[in-house]
Amino acid sequence: MSSDSGSGPGGPGKRIVVTGATGNVGLSVVRALTADPAVDSVLGLARRLPDEKTAGAEWASVDLGAPVVFGALGGHGGSGGTGGTDGWGGRGGSGGPGGPGGPGGSGGQVGSGGPGGSGRQGEPFRGDPGRAAVEELAEHFAGADAVVHLAWQLQPARDPATTWRTNVLGSVRVFRAVAAAGVPALVYASSVGAYSPGPKDRAVTEDWPTHGWPEAAYCREKAYLERVLDAFEREHPQLRVVRMRPAFLFKEESASQQRRLFAGRFKPGQLARPDLLPVLPDIPGLRIQALHTEDAARAYRLAALGDARGAFNLAAEPPLDAQVLGELFHARVVRVPRRAARSALAAAWGLRLLPASPQLFDAVLRLPVMDCARARTELGWRPERTATEAVEELLHGMRHGAGAPTPPLTGRTVG
Numbered sequence: 001m002s003s004d005s006g007s008g009p010g011g012p013g014k015r016i017v018v019t020g021a022t023g024n025v026g027l028s029v030v031r032a033l034t035a036d037p038a039v040d041s042v043l044g045l046a047r048r049l050p051d052e053k054t055a056g057a058e059w060a061s062v063d064l065g066a067p068v069v070f071g072a073l074g075g076h077g078g079s080g081g082t083g084g085t086d087g088w089g090g091r092g093g094s095g096g097p098g099g100p101g102g103p104g105g106s107g108g109q110v111g112s113g114g115p116g117g118s119g120r121q122g123e124p125f126r127g128d129p130g131r132a133a134v135e136e137l138a139e140h141f142a143g144a145d146a147v148v149h150l151a152w153q154l155q156p157a158r159d160p161a162t163t164w165r166t167n168v169l170g171s172v173r174v175f176r177a178v179a180a181a182g183v184p185a186l187v188y189a190s191s192v193g194a195y196s197p198g199p200k201d202r203a204v205t206e207d208w209p210t211h212g213w214p215e216a217a218y219c220r221e222k223a224y225l226e227r228v229l230d231a232f233e234r235e236h237p238q239l240r241v242v243r244m245r246p247a248f249l250f251k252e253e254s255a256s257q258q259r260r261l262f263a264g265r266f267k268p269g270q271l272a273r274p275d276l277l278p279v280l281p282d283i284p285g286l287r288i289q290a291l292h293t294e295d296a297a298r299a300y301r302l303a304a305l306g307d308a309r310g311a312f313n314l315a316a317e318p319p320l321d322a323q324v325l326g327e328l329f330h331a332r333v334v335r336v337p338r339r340a341a342r343s344a345l346a347a348a349w350g351l352r353l354l355p356a357s358p359q360l361f362d363a364v365l366r367l368p369v370m371d372c373a374r375a376r377t378e379l380g381w382r383p384e385r386t387a388t389e390a391v392e393e394l395l396h397g398m399r400h401g402a403g404a405p406t407p408p409l410t411g412r413t414v415g
Contacts, residue, residue, distance in 0.1 A: 013038075013040050014038050014039045014040060014145045014146070014304075014305060015039075015040060015041045015042075015043070015143055015144050015145055016033050016039060016041075016042050016043075016144060016145060016146050016147075016148060016304050016305075017042075017043045017045065017140060017141055017144045017146075017147045017148070017183075018030055018033070018042060018043070018044050018045065018147075018148045018150060019045045019046075019062070019064070019147070019148070019149045019150055019151040019174060020045075020046065020149070020150035020151030020152060020189075021044030021045055021046050021057075021059070021150070022044065022046040022048065022049070022050050022406035022408055022409070023046075023150065023151075023152075023406070023408045023409070024249060024251065024253075024258070024293055024408070024409065025150050025189065025246075025249060025293055025296060025297065025300070026044070026046070026150045026151075027050075027253070027404055027406055027409065028251070028293045028294050028296070028297035029148055029150065029297045029300045029301065030042055030044050030057050031297070032294075032297040032298055032300070032301040033301055033304065034056035034057050035056075036301060036305065038305055039305070041056075041058065042056065042057045042058070043057070043058045043059070043060060043140060043144070044057050044058070044059045044060075045059075045060055045061075045062045045140060045151070046059070046061065046062070046151075046406075047061065047062065047063045047064075047065075048061070048406075048408075049061055050405055050406040060140060062136065062137065062140065064133075064151050064166050064169075064170025064171075064173065064174065065153060065162070065165050065166030065170055066133060067165065130169070130173055133173050134173045134176050134177045134180065135177075135180075137173060137174060137177035137181075138177040138180040138181040139181075140177075141177055141178060141181035141183050142181050144181070144183050145183070145184065145185065145304075146183065146184070146185035146186070146187060146304040146305070147174065147178050147183050147185070147186050147187070148187045148189075148300055148303075148304050149171065149174050149175075149186065149187065149188045149189060150189045150300075151166070151170060151171075151174075152166075152167055152189065153166040153167055154218065155355055156355075157217060157218075157355060157356065157357050157360070158355075158357075160217040163217055163218075163221065164217070164221060167221045167225075168221050168224055168225060168228075171188075171225050171228070172228060175228065175229070175232050178239070179232075179235075179236050179239065183239075184238075184239065184240060185239070185240040185241075185242070185304065186239060186240070186241050186242070187242045187244065187300060187303045187304050188225075188229065188241065188242065188243050188244065189244055189246070189300075190210075190222055190225070190226060190243045190244060190245045190311070191218075191222045191245055191246060192245055192246065192247050192248075192289065192313075192315075192367055192368075192370060193212060193213075193216070193218050193219040193222050193363060193367070194210040194212055194219065194222035194223050194225075194226050194245060195208050195209070195210055195212070195245070195367065195368050195370075196208065196209040196210065196211040196212065196213075196368075197213065197366035197367075197368070198366070198367070198368025198369070199368055199369065200285065200287040200319075200368070200369055201369075202369065203368075203369045203370055203371035204368045204369065204370060204371060205313070205371045205373075205374065206245070206310065206311040206312065206313055206374060208368060210222075210223055210226040211223050212224075212363075213359075213362060213363035213366055215359040215362060215363070216357065216359040216360045216362065216363040217357075217359075217360075218360060218363070219360075219363045226243070229241060229243065240307070240308075240309050241309065241310075242303040242304075242308055242309060242310065242311075242312065243310065243311040243312070244296075244299065244300060244303065244311075244312055244314060245311055245312065245313050245314065245370065246291055246296050246299075246313075246314040246315070247288065247289035247290050247291045247314065247315035247316075247370065247387075248288060248289065248290045248291070249290075249291055249292075249293045249296050249390075250290055250291075250292065250293065250390040250391060250393065250394035251292055251293040251294060251390070251393055251394065251397075252393045252394065252396055252397035252402045253293075253397065253402055253403060253404040253409055255394050255395075255396075255397025255398040255400075255401070255402045255403070255411075256397070256398075256401055256402060256403040256409070256410065256411045258394070259398055260355075263354070263355075263356075278331055278332060279331055279332050279333075279334050280322060280325055280326045280329055280331040280332070280333050280334070281322070281333075281334060281335075281336035281341060282321075282322035282323075282326075282333045282334060282335045282336060283322070283336050283337075283338055283341045283365070284337070284338045284365070285338060285365030285366065286321060286322055286364075286365060287319050287320070287321040287369065288319065288320050288321075288364060288367060289315035289316070289319050289320065289369060289370060289387060290315070290316060290320055290387040290390050290391055291314055291315050291316045291383060291387065291390060292316065292383065292384070292385040292389065292390040292393065293390075294384075294385075295314075295316065295383040295384055295385060295390075296314055298381060298384075299312065299314050299375060299379060299381045302379045302380065302381055303379060306379065308378050308379055310374075311374075312372075312374055312375045312378070312379060313370035313371060313372045313374065313375060314370075314372060314375055314381075314383075315370050315372050315383075315387070316383040316385060316386055316387040316390065317386060317387060318386070318387055318388070319369055319387070320387055320388070320391065324388065325391075328388055328391060328392065338365065341361075342358055342361060342362070345358045345361050346358040
C-alpha cells in the first residue's frame with residue numbers, strides 16, 4: 001500500500017510524464033511530482049507551453065487533437081462498427097471507412113478488412129495514419145516510469161467531432177504510445193462523469209457501471225475510454241493501469257478557466273459574492289461531490305509512484321446539495337422544477353450565451369454519489385480540504401479573476 005506521508009515504493013530516480021500538464025489538474029500534479037524526492041524528472045506535455053516553467057519540470061509541446069485521416073480508421077460508421085473496441089484484442093476493425101472512432105485493428109489479431117485492420121499484435125503502427133503522432137508520443141515516453149494522462153478538451157461543446165478527436169483519438173494514441181515505449185504504468189484521468197446514472201442517497205463503489213450519460217459529449221467520451229482501457233488492459237496485462245474518477249475539481253487558480261468553460265458571457269465574478277445571491281435554486285437531483293485540485297494531485301502522485309491498480313473514486317465531504325450551497329452563499333433556498341431550470345439553460349445555450357450544454361446539466365443531475373474508501377485503504381489518500389472549502393476557494397478566485405501562469409489558466413479581469 002502506498003502512503004500519503006512519503007513517496008511511493010521503488011526508491012528515487014523516477015521519471016514521470018504528464019499530459020495536459022498546464023491545466024487545472026495538470027499543473028497541480030506537476031507541482032506535486034516535482035516536490036517529491038522520489039522523482040528525478042517530470043516532463044510536462046501540453047499544446048501550449050507555460051509562460052513560466054514550473055521548477056524542476058521539463059516541457060514539450062504536443063497536440064493530441066491533430067487531425068488524422070478518419071477514412072483509414074475503423075471506428076464508428078460503415079459495416080464494421082467499432083472493430084472490437086478500437087482493435088485491442090478484437091477483430092481488428094473490419095468496418096470500412098468508419099467515422100471519428102478509434103484506430104481499429106492496431107493491436108489485436110490480424111484485421112479482417114479495411115485499411116485500419118492490418119495490424120498484428122506487437123505491430124501497433126502498420127497501416128495507421130496516426131503512426132507519426134504515436135511515435136512522437138512514444139519518444140517522449142521513452143524511459144518513463146509512469147505516464148499520467150490528464151489532457152482533455154471540454155470546448156467547443158458545440159463541435160463534438162473536435163472534442164472526440166482530441167479526447168478519444170488522442171487518448172487512444174497515448175495508450176498505444178505507452179505500450180510501444182514500454183512504460184510500466186499508466187495513470188488515466190477518468191471521471192465521475194463516466195458513471196451511469198446512480199443514486200443520490202447512498203454512495204457507489206468503483207464497480208458501478210461506467211456507461212455515462214450518452215447525450216452529454218463529456219460523459220460519452222469518458223465512458224467510451226473506459227471500454228477502450230478494458231480492452232487495452234487485457235492486451236497488456238503486464239502494464240499497471242490506474243483509473244482516477246474524481247468529482248468536480250476546484251481551486252482558486254482554476255477560477256478564470258472554469259468561468260470561461262462553463263459560464264461564457266455571464267459574469268459569475270459578481271454573482272459569486274454571497275451578498276448578491278439572496279436566493280439559490282433547489283433543483284431535484286442536484287447533489288454533487290467536489291474536491292480541491294491539490295488533493296486530487298496528491299492522489300495522482302501516489303498512484304504514479306506506488307503499485308496500485310484499478311479504479312479509484314476521489315471526492316471530499318460533504319456532498320453538495322442546495323442546502324449546503326445555500327449555507328455557503330447565505331442564501332434562501334427556493335425549490336425550482338427541473339424542467340424550468342433546464343428550459344432556462346437550453347434557452348441560454350440556444351442564444352449562445354452559455355458554452356455548457358443542457359445535456360451536461362442533465363448528466364450532472366444523474367451522477368451518483370461516490371464511495372472513496374478504496375482510495376483511503378489502497379492509496380493511503382485522504383483529502384485535506386472539505387468540498388465546501390474547495391468551492392469557497394473557487395468563488396474567491398472568481399471574484400478576483402484568479403489564474404495561473406499557463407495558457408489554460410490565465411486570469412482575467414472580473415467584469
